[in-house]
Amino acid sequence: MYRVIFFGLILTSFISMAQMPSLSPPVDPPGNASTPEKVKLGKILYWDEQLSATKTVACASCHILSSGGVDPRSSVSNPLSTNAGFDGIMNTADDITGSMGVPESGADGNYIYNPLHGYNSRVTGRRAPSSINAGYAPELFFDGRAGGQFYDPITNDLVLISGAALESQVLAPPTNPVEMGHNSRNWNDVVNSVKTSTPLALSPLVSDQMSQWINSQNYFQLFKKVFGTNEITAPKIAMAIAAYERSLYSNQAPIDAMIENQDPSFLTLQERAGFQLFQSQGCNTCHSSALFSNTEFQNIGVSPNAEDSGRFAVTGIEADRGKFKTTSLRNLQYRTSFMHNGRFSTLEEVVDFYDRGGDYANPNLDTRMQPLFLSATQKSNLVAFLGRPLTDPRVTNETGPFAHPSLYAGSSREPQITGAGVAGTSAKIPQVTAIEPPLLGNQNFTVAVENALSDANSFFVVDLADPGTTALPATGLNYATKQLSNTTDGHASLSIALPSDTAMIGTTLYARWYVEDAAAPNGYAISPLIEFTLFAASDYVYVDSFED
Ligand code: HEC
Ligand code: HEC
Structure with missing residues (x-):
């Protein structure tokens, strides 16, 4: 039997x-033949968080290869991955379990307080599908809105006539204000982010093979190596990333x-x-x-x-x-x-x-x-x-085509928020958001505070040692003032310039946010400590890998 x-x-x-x-293997569209060099450039762009407005989100953030090309943070047990869904109200039956993108921000880099997510990252309205084996479907996204014809997002010219759903798809996330963009970000802004970035500057770990290929060159030089001219354009960015994704078939x-x-x-x-x-x-x-x-x-x-x-x-x-x-x-x-x-x-x-x-x-x-x-x-x-x-x-196991550089987000390079703060009115301790890279010379290091007294004066103080929880310090390495908003929850965001002196590489800086509040012990409600170490663009550590 x-x-x-x-x-x-x-x-x-x-x-x-x-x-x-x-x-x-997936078929290349006419006009975007894959080459090993193009795949490498695409991989760098896909793993580079500098493509986002806040420098905190890469394509890879929501499409982690070892998790099958999807987002391991996306889970019903992670409240930060919840989107309110159709009714716009959190914690109801139609909630979506999606992916965290960027805090809402404006063109100046400052964060905008979001009614649902505060200064936390906003969440996609659908779950991220896999970026592995995405090179086969003629249309991409759950609704198929990325089609086979690929248009330049700046000139609207038809660039690839068929089979280019992957190229079309790339155009969406970098300008999407939930995923990687700031409000009203366009592709000129994205191209500019690439032009002004050092390839993989934020990544703490890069393979020997990859770092040798980059060989301290900038993005202009890498684009020249792949496309023959050093012009960086939206179609080239999309074509390189798409070529990399076509190499991700399992x-x-x-x-x-x-x-x-x-x-x-x-x-x-x-x-x-x-x-x-x-x-x-x-x-x-x-x-x-x-x-x-x-x-x-x-x-x-x-x-x-x-x-x-x-x-x-x-x-x-x-x-x-x-x-x-x-x-x-x-x-x-x-x-x-x-x-x-x-x-x-x-x-x-x-x-x-x-x-x-x-x-x-x-x-x-x-x-x-x-x-x-x-x-x-x-x-x-x-x-x-x-x-x-x-x-x-x-x-x-992240080997072969699935080997990759590491992300900045979640690494020890991210500012760490530790210890207790000092409570003010209604026992509120000011809560800070500090997620942007402490890259040496970063002119736009954005931070935010919420859960504080509304309408109050506030002070963001950065120094070489903990500015302390007893009183508002009189000085600091960086000393910014800001009035909190006049809603029920006092909140504010500001951007400061980080030091650019190479002698400061490796220096740890400490910061706290002080909010004037008569109900607090010494007249100030104080945030927990933010601690971050300045790093340089070329600081990544090389690792041995099976990458080719
Ligand atoms: C009529 C077509 C159809 C049939 C039959 C079907 N599926 Fe599906 N399946 C789908 C579609 C469409 C989705 C995506 C739906 C969505 O996300 O809303 C899906 C999603 C899934 C998923 C989730 C994958 C992911 O990435 O989230 C699994 C697992 C699955 N199906 C397994 C099965 C199994 C097992 C069977 C047989 C018992 C089956 N399917 C039968 C169409 C079908
Ligand atoms: C914040 C999270 C997030 C980021 C960042 C992100 N994606 Fe996605 N991705 C998603 C979500 C969510 C969807 C599904 C959206 C939909 O179907 O409406 C998606 C869909 C896709 C698809 C379609 C897969 C299919 O089978 O239809 C591909 C391919 C893809 N993303 C690649 C990328 C690339 C390349 C980047 C960077 C340029 C990127 N993603 C950035 C969340 C993200």
Whole structure:
């Protein structure tokens, strides 16, 4: 009996293996042929947080390769990754689990107090899909609004006539005031950020190969090396990043080894049983081909159509309301959120969702969404198949094309906020935001304070030692004054210039924000301590890696 079932599983696997081609490299669009040099430049731009208005967010921030090209911060258990959703109100049923971008800011760099997020980073209205294997779909984003024709965002000229969804997609995040931009940022501003940055200046760790390739050159020189002239333009930035993304295809998962070798033993018995269910339950009708996606749009009842109209927003066709692009199922093993709104945290929850035939019945719901009545064992078999067999270990281990420089955000280079402050009226301790890089000579180091008395005078003091919690110091290395806003929550933001003297490299600076407040012990409510060490643009540490 056991043998018969076992034999049956092997047979089914073999039949489907024969039908399934393996994942070949994505095709370059005419006009943007990939070269190893272009891929390297694209990688640098993709990992460089200086492309954002606040110098704190890179493409990589929301598309971390080791997490499968998605955002590991995005989780229902992380309140900072919550977007209010359709109703604009936090902590209601339609909340979205998205990705943190930038604090709201203006063209002058100062932060603008956001009604939902204060000075915290704003959050995307959808969960970030993967940037790995993104080179296959003819249209990108959950609603497919990034199409195959690529236009220069400054001149509006048609640059690439087809197959350029990745290039089109790059144009959105850098000017989006939630993701990487300031309010009203345009592509001239983005190009300017690239021109005035030292490649990967903020990154604490860069591979030997990458640093040798950069070889202390600036972006103009790198663009010349790749494109033949030192002109930096929006299309070139987009084409380089897109070429890098096309190099991020994952075709060395256990399922690929199984297909290539025509040998089912690359999957465990349980995983094979899951694969069989995946086919018998019709999952593969949408999650088809070696990509495990037909790259089409379907309504599977993840959210009410009124909350997010999906594909309808692009086509205006009523039958497209509530349709979203079928996601590839590769590299899901280490995910913390699933579906366009991030509403599920585990693969078990996703399988339960399919088992009950989806939620939110509506006229556009795909007819394939029917209750499956799976047993507990069948569910865990399906979950087992969706994890390890489809996950390329090079993605998880960050090797080969998935090796990369490290990010500034989250590193010890970020200002650290420590200790207690001094409370003022209503026991409020001023809360500071200090996330921007203490890069030597940074002329626009922006900080902000909130949770303080409104309308009060305030003082931001930077010094070579802790300016202290007893009284307002009389002097400091940097001494800025600012009146807090006259709303119920006193808040303000200001930008200061950091020292540019190379003798100061490695010097640690200390700062506190003092808010005049008669209810505080010595007349000042005082923030916790901000501590940061000045670093130079060429300070990165080289590491050995498997990168090429
Ligand atoms: C703050 C987070 C954030 C940043 C920064 C960010 N993205 Fe995304 N990305 C998202 C979200 C959210 C979506 C989905 C939006 C949608 O579908 O409406 C997305 C979608 C994409 C997609 C489409 C994938 C698909 O299958 O449709 C690609 C490719 C991508 N991003 C690449 C990039 C690149 C390149 C950059 C830098 C230029 C970047 N992202 C910056 C959050 C981010
Ligand atoms: C009618 C087409 C269709 C069928 C059938 C289908 N899916 Fe999906 N699947 C989708 C679409 C569309 C999405 C993206 C929906 C969204 O994000 O709102 C998706 C998303 C997923 C996700 C989440 C991936 C991510 O990146 O968040 C998983 C896991 C998944 N499907 C597994 C399955 C399994 C297992 C089955 C079979 C039981 C199945 N799907 C059947 C269309 C389908």
